[in-house]
Amino acid sequence: MWHIAKRELSNNLNSLRFALATVLLLGLMLTNAIVHLREHPERVQRYRERVSGHQNHIAAHASNGLYDLAQEGPGNLYKKPSDLRFCAEGSETFMSDRAQAGYHRWSTGTLKSFWILAYPSATPNRDNVRPEVTKVDWGFIIGYVLSLVALLFTFDSISGERERGTLRLTLSNPIPRHTVLIGKFLGAFISVSIPFILAVLVNLLVISTSSGVHLDAEAWGRLGIIFFVAVLYTCLFLALGMLVSARVQRSAVSLVILLLVWVVFVVFMPSTLASIAGRSTSSGPTYDFSERSWKLHNELSSDYYSRHYKEPEGSTKRIEIDGAYVTKDAEQQEQLHEARLNRRIAEVHRARTITRISPVTIVQNLIESFAGTGFERHLQFLENVQTYVREFRTFIVDTDSADPESLHIFGVRTGMSQEPVSPEAVPKFEDTLNLSKDFNTAATELLLLTLFVLVLLSGAYLAFVRVEV
Amino acid sequence: MLRTLIGRELLDNLMTFRFAAAVFITLLLVVANTLVLLKDYEQRLTAYNKAAQESHQELREEKIYARYAGALVVHRPPNPLSIFNLGLDKQVGNKIEVYHAFVPTIWDAEKHGADNPFLNLFTSIDIVLVFQGVLSLLALIFAYDALAGERERGTLRLVLTHPIQRGYILFAKYISAMLCLLVPLLISLLLSIILLTTSTTVALRADDFLRIGGIVLTSLLYVSLFYLIGLCISAMTRRTSTALMLCMFVWGVLVLVYPNLILTAVEITPKPDAKISVYNQIKQMWEELEREKKQFIRNDAILGPPSRGGEDMDAGFGLEGVEYTFWQGEDKPSILLYFHQTGLYAGKIKAESEPQVPRVQNYYSFYNRETINTVERTWLVRKPALKTIYVQPANLGRMLLRFSPVGLYDTATEAWAGTDLEGIQDFFSTVQRHRRAVVDYFYDKKIFESRQWFAADKGTADWDALPQFSFQRSDTGINAKRALPDMLLLLTMNVILFTVIVLIFIKSEV
Numbered sequence: 004m005w006h007i008a009k010r011e012l013s014n015n016l017n018s019l020r021f022a023l024a025t026v027l028l029l030g031l032m033l034t035n036a037i038v039h040l041r042e043h044p045e046r047v048q049r050y051r052e053r054v055s056g057h058q059n060h061i062a063a064h065a066s067n068g069l070y071d072l073a074q075e076g077p078g079n080l081y082k083k084p085s086d087l088r089f090c091a092e093g094s095e096t097f098m099s100d101r102a103q104a105g106y107h108r109w110s111t112g113t114l115k116s117f118w119i120l121a122y123p124s125a126t127p128n129r130d131n132v133r134p135e136v137t138k139v140d141w142g143f144i145i146g147y148v149l150s151l152v153a154l155l156f157t158f159d160s161i162s163g164e165r166e167r168g169t170l171r172l173t174l175s176n177p178i179p180r181h182t183v184l185i186g187k188f189l190g191a192f193i194s195v196s197i198p199f200i201l202a203v204l205v206n207l208l209v210i211s212t213s214s215g216v217h218l219d220a221e222a223w224g225r226l227g228i229i230f231f232v233a234v235l236y237t238c239l240f241l242a243l244g245m246l247v248s249a250r251v252q253r254s255a256v257s258l259v260i261l262l263l264v265w266v267v268f269v270v271f272m273p274s275t276l277a278s279i280a281g282r283s284t285s286s287g288p289t290y291d292f293s294e295r296s297w298k299l300h301n302e303l304s305s306d307y308y309s310r311h312y313k314e315p316e317g318s319t320k321r322i323e324i325d326g327a328y329v330t331k332d333a334e335q336q337e338q339l340h341e342a343r344l345n346r347r348i349a350e351v352h353r354a355r356t357i358t359r360i361s362p363v364t365i366v367q368n369l370i371e372s373f374a375g376t377g378f379e380r381h382l383q384f385l386e387n388v389q390t391y392v393r394e395f396r397t398f399i400v401d402t403d404s405a406d407p408e409s410l411h412i413f414g415v416r417t418g419m420s421q422e423p424v425s426p427e428a429v430p431k432f433e434d435t436l437n438l439s440k441d442f443n444t445a446a447t448e449l450l451l452l453t454l455f456v457l458v459l460l461s462g463a464y465l466a467f468v469r470v471e472v
Numbered sequence: 473m474l475r476t477l478i479g480r481e482l483l484d485n486l487m488t489f490r491f492a493a494a495v496f497i498t499l500l501l502v503v504a505n506t507l508v509l510l511k512d513y514e515q516r517l518t519a520y521n522k523a524a525q526e527s528h529q530e531l532r533e534e535k536i537y538a539r540y541a542g543a544l545v546v547h548r549p550p551n552p553l554s555i556f557n558l559g560l561d562k563q564v565g566n567k568i569e570v571y572h573a574f575v576p577t578i579w580d581a582e583k584h585g586a587d588n589p590f591l592n593l594f595t596s597i598d599i600v601l602v603f604q605g606v607l608s609l610l611a612l613i614f615a616y617d618a619l620a621g622e623r624e625r626g627t628l629r630l631v632l633t634h635p636i637q638r639g640y641i642l643f644a645k646y647i648s649a650m651l652c653l654l655v656p657l658l659i660s661l662l663l664s665i666i667l668l669t670t671s672t673t674v675a676l677r678a679d680d681f682l683r684i685g686g687i688v689l690t691s692l693l694y695v696s697l698f699y700l701i702g703l704c705i706s707a708m709t710r711r712t713s714t715a716l717m718l719c720m721f722v723w724g725v726l727v728l729v730y731p732n733l734i735l736t737a738v739e740i741t742p743k744p745d746a747k748i749s750v751y752n753q754i755k756q757m758w759e760e761l762e763r764e765k766k767q768f769i770r771n772d773a774i775l776g777p778p779s780r781g782g783e784d785m786d787a788g789f790g791l792e793g794v795e796y797t798f799w800q801g802e803d804k805p806s807i808l809l810y811f812h813q814t815g816l817y818a819g820k821i822k823a824e825s826e827p828q829v830p831r832v833q834n835y836y837s838f839y840n841r842e843t844i845n846t847v848e849r850t851w852l853v854r855k856p857a858l859k860t861i862y863v864q865p866a867n868l869g870r871m872l873l874r875f876s877p878v879g880l881y882d883t884a885t886e887a888w889a890g891t892d893l894e895g896i897q898d899f900f901s902t903v904q905r906h907r908r909a910v911v912d913y914f915y916d917k918k919i920f921e922s923r924q925w926f927a928a929d930k931g932t933a934d935w936d937a938l939p940q941f942s943f944q945r946s947d948t949g950i951n952a953k954r955a956l957p958d959m960l961l962l963l964t965m966n967v968i969l970f971t972v973i974v975l976i977f978i979k980s981e982v
Contacts, residue, residue: 019714023721027729034733041740097592124589132560132578132893133866134873134882136735143732151724159713254713255621259490259613262720263497270597270605271501277594278508347588354594378593 004186007173011190015156016197024152025198031144032202036209038139039089044215046084053081062426069406069424070416073399076105076118080391082384083434085375086222089210090229091367092138093377099125102388104395108300108336114325117333117414120392122344122385141374142367145233147269149199150240150363154261156191157244159254161467166254184245184467188460191241199237203230221438225373232373235452236366242459249466272361280354292343299335303328319410322418329414344385351378362455365448372445375436379444384434391432398430474640481648485614494610495656501602502660506667508596509555514673516550516562519584523547523567531935535928537919544570546906546941548581548899551891552674555664556687557600557882559891568903570941572911573843575851576903577858578896599664600885603691604878607657608698608727612719614649615702619977620715638978646699646970653695661688679948686888686948686955693962694881698723700969707976730876738869750857754850761846768838829923837921844911866893877962884958890945894954902943909939 015021060078064071082100099122106121137143164170173183207226210216218226244261251257307328314321355378358364371377403409403420412418485491527545534543548566565581574580622628631641665684668674702719709715873879886892914920917937924933 020717020721027721027725031729031733034737038736038740094593097589131866132564132862132896133739133869134735135563136739137732139732139736147728148724151720151728155717155720158717163713255617255716256489258713258716258720259493262609262613263493266497266606266609267500270602271504274595274597275501275504275508278512278591278596279504347590350588351590351593354591358594378590 004178004182004189007178007183007186008189008193011160011187012194015190015194020152020155021194021198024155024195025201027148028144028152028198028202029205031139031148032206033209035089035139035141035144036206039210040213040215043084043086043088046088050081050084053079057081058426058431061429061431065424065426065429067423069399069402069420069422072424072429073413073419074115074117077391077395077429077432078105080104080388080432081434082381083436085380085436086216086218087225087229087374088140088376089206090141090226090374091371091376092140092142093371093374093380095376097125098378098381099123102385104388104392114329114415117329119333119337119340120388121337121340141229141233142370144202145236145370146363146367149195149233149237150269151265152198153191153195153237153240154244154258154265156195157241158248158258158261160187160191160245161248161470162251162254162257163248165252165470180468181464184464188241188245188463191245192238195237195241196234199233225375225438228373229370232366232369232449232452235456236362239362239452239456239459242456242463246459246463246466249463249470268361269363273358273364273367276361277354277358277364280357292339296336296339299339300332303332303335319412322410322412322415326412326414326418333414348382359448359451362452365452365455369445369448369452372441372448375441379441380436383436383440387434388432391430394430398428402428473634473636474644477636477641477644478648481645482651485648485652490610490613491652491655494613494653495659498602498606498610498656498660499663501606502599502664503667505597505599505602506555506664509558509598510667510671510674512562512596513550513552513555514671516584517673520547520549520566523584534935535932537914537922537925537933540933540935541571541573542569544910544938546570546903546943547584548896549943551889551895551945552668552676553680553683553889554598554891555668555674556598556684557885557889557891558596558598559886559889560893560896561891564896568900570903570907570910572840572907572914573847575847575854576900576907578900579858579862581900599661600687600691600882603657603694604881605727607653607691607695608878609723610656611649611653611695611698612702612723613716614652615699616706616716616719617712618645618649618703619706620709620712621706623710624712639974642703642970642974642977646696646703649699650692650696653699654692657688657691657695682948683888683890683951686952687885690881690884690888690955690959690962693959693966694877697877697962697966697969700966700973704969704973704976707973707980726876727878731873731878734872734875735869738865738872741865741868747857747861750853753853757846757850757853761842764842765839768835829927832926833921833923836925840914840920863893874958874961877965880958880962880965884955884962887955887958888951890951892954895946895951898946899943903941906939906941913937913939 057078057080060075061072064075080102084100088095101123103121103123105118107118108116110116159166161170164173174180211218243264244257247261247264248254248257251260307324310324311321311328314324355364355368359368368377368379372379399413402422402424403411403413406420406422409420410418524547527543527547531540531543531545534540546568548568550566551561554561564578565583567584568576568581570576617624619628622631632638661684665676668676701722702715705718705722706712706715709718870879870883873882883892887895889895890898919925924931
């Protein structure tokens with residue numbers, strides 16, 4: 004077996020395609036590293052500035068007392084940029100980098116609306132009049148280029164030998180066929196891996212030696228997983244190549260078939276199918292969102308005004324009605340925003356489920372999840388935000404109930420604690436990433452990818468066993 | 473003789489698996505994508521109609537002229553040909569204010585809201601993109617064995633024993649392969665046009681069909697170029713599988729790698745620092761206007777300082793009203809716009825302030841005139857700055873893209889569809905002309921110094937008399953003119969490549 008693998012390897016290493024693949028992958032990975040080094044420090048800097056701005060915002064309101072803090076809210080919460088963004092850009096531009104935890108709607112003479120958590124949508128490329136581009140990240144290099152390279156290395160592995168007549172020679176030796184197949188597979192695998200590993204090493208070398216970007220132990224672990232995914236994915240395409248190569252008489256036909264399959268899976272599946280799925284499941288237009296919001300608010304306020312004036316001014320009852328109005332309004336509006344967000348997320352989930360037939364999408368989703376970018380990451384960010392918002396609200400309630408002089412009526416200045424709040428005590432938002440959670444979301448896709456590989460490998464085996472020389 | 477050759481080649485090509493697969497895949501991709509794009513277009517059109525209707529109503533709810541700021545909005549309709557090449561049609565804003573205090577540009581426009589912005593995660597591919605990827609691949613698949621295959625099988629020697637020139641053989645091969653490639657191209661385009669015409673929302677006019685014709689012509693040039701690349705490789709290599717593998721690498725580099733690589737690289741080129749300094753320059757001009765305004769009011773003993781905020785409503789002019797102010801937004805430096813304009817509107821004017829009204833009118837006459845002058849002055853700075861900051865990097869990217877046929881094809885079809893930068897800018901220059909027309913109308917009718925500018929008690933604003941905005945896409949001639957350089961480049965590359973192939977083929981030994 005090793006003999007066959009070695010023979011394959013030496014055959015491949017001397018070929019033109021090996022040289023071309025090496026140059027291609029090296030060039031792409033090098034560009035990727037350089038671009039990342041240019042862009043990332045700027046991104047991190049901007050994030051830091053925004054976070055400190057957010058902390059100043061909280062401190063300013065905290066010093067004005069509890070009411071101000073409770074009314075203004077924590078302000079914008081920002082998504083932490085991932086250090087592994089060079090692995091997968093993850094369409095980050097299409098997702099907002101913030102959640103608005105301080106969204107105001109109205110104020111009357113005495114009352115101000117309480118903050119609600121809103122989810123602004125990103126406005127990508129508004130200023131940008133450049134031609135559209137798929138960023139050259141690992142996802143692109145692995146998903147598109149590496150798969151193409153893997154096909155180019157295996158399309159003639161069996162049919163080519165048959166054409167030249169050497170297959171008959173090999174099989175005349177007393178070796179079982181599966182040994183021949185595994186030997187060929189290993190040979191092809193190693194010869195694809197060499198340029199890829201070389202390119203990855205150069206990429207990581209450039210990135211890790213620069214002073215601007217720092218990768219910690221967890222990041223390296225994640226990179227290891229991403230590399231493993233890439234290996235699995237390469238195996239998938241190698242197996243596909245061997246399967247078709249074993250079934251087809253001429254190697255040129257085999258490559259044509261492989262390319263057409265590749266085009267369908269790579270070009271058609273991820274975008275078109277997802278667009279069809281996403282747009283057809285779209286549950287109605289949302290421009291009535293603002294109308295609904297207005298309607299709810301108006302109903303509530305007319306109810307409020309009818310009761311408000313019945314009570315004498317300054318009475319606790321009136322303050323209670325005021326407070327109930329403000330808090331109820333905020334609650335309703337926030338629910339509306341959340342419902343819209345959940346509906347949108349559900350639509351994307353439906354669309355993404357369908358695209359999982361395509362290995363390219365699977366691998367890109369996997370790389371995104373482990374690189375800490377993309378949609379799943381965005382959902383984790385939103386979850387973090389929601390947890391923080393609950394924490395913040397509990398803090399307000401706790402601080403208020405700790406003050407014996409307060410009336411414990413939220414929503415009105417006079418109903419709440421008048422004590423100043425120390426800015427240090429206010430909970431701080433921290434956007435964290437959890438590797439085990441990433442594994443959870445990625446598990447299905449990882450299993451699916453493994454399944455694909457196994458099916459194709461056994462398919463290749465069966466085809467090869469039945470092959471007539 | 474030529475006809476026999478072409479006939480033979482045609483038969484050879486038509487009866488193959490790859491031809492069937494080519495037709496099937498192109499049809500599948502084009503039809504599926506047309507459906508997606510059509511739906512997307514319909515959604516954008518609905519959003520446009522809804523928004524246009526809303527702003528029409530909003531404007532009519534205003535009673536005084538000064539409130540036209542933010543209410544007089546024009547919308548950019550989606551381009552039906554964006555189904556063929558999306559270009560910038562979806563990317564840039566489509567909602568823009570017409571206001572005398574700033575010159576509207578692409579960068580001031582806002583976008584209509586989308587149903588679900590997350591769906592942008594799934595990039596939609598337009599028809600040109602399908603052709604760009606699939607047809608080029610097919611052209612190479614048709615070409616790789618045209619010469620190498622015949623050489624391998626030994627039939628090339630047979631053909632060459634006949635008294636025909638080698639150039640003729642090449643020509644016959646070229647013509648028949650192009651005919652074969654035309655089949656999937658035309659059938660899929662026809663199907664998508666049928667889908668478009670059956671849809672009620674898309675109204676294609678006669679000149680749109682001309683533009684589609686232009687797109688087809690460009691596609692032909694593009695496909696032929698890739699066929700010739702394949703033929704060239706086929707003429708140079710001995711074995712078909714080597715030829716095919718080389719073809720695939722060339723395809724991967726030209727279609728997949730180079731455009732993305734070069735655009736990613738262009739994005740990190742240092743951005744001009746002009747932004748901040750120009751922004752400050754513009755800010756200074758507006759601050760100068762502010763000073764002049766204060767000077768004017770100070771010189772007028774009766775008017776006094778205008779009121780601030782909504783708290784003390786009855787100060788300053790002695791009119792009942794609220795002052796309004798435009799603040800610079802968070803992202804305003806990015807579009808180099810700065811204005812801090814103040815004004816005042818009053819629902820009704822008290823009897824005791826009636827004698828001041830002519831003076832207020834006088835003030836507005838001065839202030840609006842000066843504002844417009846300042847706008848003209850800032851525009852002189854802003855226009856070149858916008859160009860260096862946004863347009864030049866974009867053009868650099870487009871120019872570098874032209875080293876790959878993909879870039880040429882993309883820019884040429886964009887120009888035909890009218891979704892390129894120039895096509896979009898046509899709309900914005902129309903908006904700029906419209907703004908000019910509105911300002912001229914205000915000057916002509918003396919609206920800036922009229923009572924209706926700030927008060928609605930004696931006659932309200934007449935919005936229907938305003939100049940109407942209408943936008944027509946440029947004629948086909950202009951589209952053609954914009955597409956021509958790239959098409960000529962494609963043609964030249966075709967010719968050069970064909971000559972090279974002929975030379976190689978003539979010198980090659982069988």
